Amino acid sequence: MPTRILPAVGDVDAVRSLTGLLGQLPDAEPLPPVHDSTQLVDALARLSAESVDELPEVVVVHERIGPVPALELIREVALRFPAVGVILVTSDASPGLFSAAMDSGARGLVALPLSYEELASRVQHVAQWSTGVRRHLGHGADVFTGAGGTVVTVSGAKGGVGTTVTAVHLALAAQASGRNTALVDLDLQTGDVASYLDVQFRRSVADLAAITDITPRVLADAVFRHDTGLALLLAPAEGERGEDVTDRAARHLVGALRSRYEVVVIDCGAQLGGAGATAVELADRALLVTTPDVVAVRGAKRAVRLWDRLQIRKAEETTVVVNRHSRHAEIQPPLIQRITGTGIAATVVPAAYKELQSAVDAGRLHELDHKSAVKQALWTLAGELGLVKAAEGHRAEGHRAGGRGRADKGTGGALRRRREGGG
Incomplete structure (x- = not known):
């Protein structure tokens, strides 16, 4: 089954570069990119309303996304859509930013300029994680059948x-x-x-x-x-x-x-x-x-x-x-x-x-x-x-x-x- 990848990139040149590499990944199904934080959250909410199975396995967030800063956006996506794995694309690959990204809920970080090997490896690992989470949650996990506590x-x-x-x-x-x-x-x-x-x-x-x-x-x-x-x-x-x-x-x-x-x-x-x-x-x-x-x-x-x-x-x-x-x-x-x-x-x-x-x-x-x-x-x-x-x-x-x-x-x-x- 192909891995669905949703790019969230605000910069035109970055969109072209990222989507080009994503299209070369094996078993990848890049979705049309979204260009700001609002479009991303709305798109995920619309897909999840149909079924969790409709959500992409991977979301790639570029550091220059806006208007919500990238780390805040990652935190919101991780909280609202926990079965979606998020990768941050950034020019700052320092340990401090890596730690901050992980704390916000990212599952991986890819440094700029983009490398095919690094991107492919990170997408593969995050997609496997997302698949495992969905298998663990199972169908109908949003339904609680017990009486009110x-x-x-x-x-x-x-x-x-x-x-x-x-x-x-x-x-x-x-x-x-x-x-x-x-x-x-x-x-x-x-x-x-x-x-x-x-x-x-x-x-x-x-x-x-x-x-x-x-x-x-x-x-x-x-x-x-x-x-x-x-x-x-x-x-x-x-x-x-x-x-x-x-x-x-x-x-x-x-x-x-x-x-x-x-x-x-x-x-x-x-x-x-x-x-x-x-x-x-x-x-x-x-x-x-x-x-x-x-x-x-x-x-x-x-x-x-x-x-x-x-x-x-x-x-x-x-x-x-x-x-x-x-x-x-x-x-x-x-x-x-x-x-x-x-x-x-x-x-x-x-x-x-x-x-x-x-x-x-x-x-x-x-x-x-x-x-x-x-x-x-x-x-x-x-x-x-x-x-x-x-x-x-x-x-x-x-x-x-x-x-x-x-x-x-x-x-x-x-x-x-x-x-x-x-x-």
Whole structure:
């Protein structure tokens, strides 16, 4: 079967040179070239709408394509059409550019001036990769037939109360029980799930912000598959990119995640932004983590009142989780429940930071000892929330999730925008 190759070249002379060489390649079927980034994305979208089999195996992007810069264009193509292999043609064959191109999702780089041997070799390898990806994905990979998954948000009454540790271990417990689980870091400016789990990543939630048709293929290409089996969708390494994730983008993202995973745990951090507010609004369960001290409990009360004023979520639909609990503390869970007006998790997490310190410092939170009282409590909490399969026999077995989901998940966002002057 011939390899279909779509050139994306803005320069007239470069078009002539590239198409001439492509036409000489064995078993190659060069398609009519496109001359800018918009034409390329539109052409691929039109072909993929018919069938993934209609997409070319290889796209060759010239460095002088425009108006979108070549690396940004490659990133978009790799995210939206993950079965298409992209080759960058460039006059800069430095290791720095090669690394940047690979990080953007390119499958190869060819240096200018063009060489037949180099171009032929690179096209052959990328075409083989594309064929393998399509074979792995199979037909109908865009269809998810399971019921909608459970979405749980984890927010903090203030910074430092253990929000991320809670989110990570809830997700680990769900995944370990056999449920397909995603952990999302929606603490967009300061999120650090990646550090807790010792991962290096290329793509983040910000890369999905501009995509409204987030198919399972697009989503799968954006997540990082951790050794534990968790699918991680991480906060951007550059905090300013978090501004790209609007409440509308978050709504699309939560919908896509819910349709793909049985359990979705979202770390929203302690600062309320548009994306986090949307996630809390749409969640089946919204957790608010606090410690049993005056400052944190006041923060929890403020957060609950803010969510209520903005029509994001009612107090009785929120569950407070008490972290660093001690029987000797003056502030106990029943008092916190009365102050906040929320539900309260029956499972409390003990004050045992020394158990966590070495795992946190090493970035290996997932390797926390099974005997850890903190881990046992958080996994029990996962059972209380209904996130683990009862057959697994965790300590959490038999607990039932309290509370209820949102009755009308679209109204809050509209009211919120009106209150903020957004119409």
